[in-house]
Amino acid sequence: MVELVPQTYFAQLNLVAVFGREAPLQVDLGCGDGGLICELARKFPEKNFLGLEKLVGRVAKTCRKSAELENVRVLNVESAYAVRYLLPENSVETFYLLFPDPWPKRRHHRRRVVTADFLTAVHRALNNEGILHIATDQENYFQQIHTTVEGHPGLESIGVNGHDLPSTKFERRFVEAGAPIYRLSLRKISPVT
Numbered sequence: 001m002v003e004l005v006p007q008t009y010f011a012q013l014n015l016v017a018v019f020g021r022e023a024p025l026q027v028d029l030g031c032g033d034g035g036l037i038c039e040l041a042r043k044f045p046e047k048n049f050l051g052l053e054k055l056v057g058r059v060a061k062t063c064r065k066s067a068e069l070e071n072v073r074v075l076n077v078e079s080a081y082a083v084r085y086l087l088p089e090n091s092v093e094t095f096y097l098l099f100p101d102p103w104p105k106r107r108h109h110r111r112r113v114v115t116a117d118f119l120t121a122v123h124r125a126l127n128n129e130g131i132l133h134i135a136t137d138q139e140n141y142f143q144q145i146h147t148t149v150e151g152h153p154g155l156e157s158i159g160v161n162g163h164d165l166p167s168t169k170f171e172r173r174f175v176e177a178g179a180p181i182y183r184l185s186l187r188k189i190s191p192v193t
Ligand SMILES: C[S@@+](CC[C@H](N)C(=O)[O-])C[C@H]1O[C@@H](n2cnc3c(N)ncnc32)[C@H](O)[C@@H]1O
Pocket: 029, 030, 031, 032, 033, 052, 053, 054, 055, 058, 077, 078, 079, 080, 097, 098, 099, 100, 101, 113, 168, 169, 170, 171
């Protein structure tokens, strides 16, 4: 699929127009080279897949990989912005946040994508019972995510769910290096108020 370039970044996406059909939507936040969404899109042709990625080169790579897949769109945008401003309320069945940039230095922690505001935006965009899958190799980031989730009334941890997902490029890299992988899945448990 070619890259999705919205007419404006100041209005929510019209998903039926974007995909040319109504179907459950899955969103990969920081899709990297697009390996995960392409594999999922082949496996689940009845669903729509949206990849969000900040790096132009990786967007191009994902577009090349998904060229023959009609149910994939790729958007060059900052994930948190897109979740908050471009995705309609109750529109997403599943989010994937797999190996987000770790920002391991303490002074860089505030650059991490998972914050209370980010989880509130995810909660708004998820449909009821919708899921956010998270994985990271950084124990400190994982603990921070846990603490942030505990303070969020609309999301509950459902433990390690989705570990049978296709492995991503970064996951394979970390596994080869012997790094631990920390996983968490969250479910939306209350409507947006
Ligand atoms: C460590 S890589 C993981 C890629 C892929 N999810 C995987 O597991 O192979 C993180 C990816 O997220 C992208 N990224 C990081 N922060 C982002 C943000 N705020 N918005 C969009 N993309 C982001 C990076 O450019 C990179 O491609």
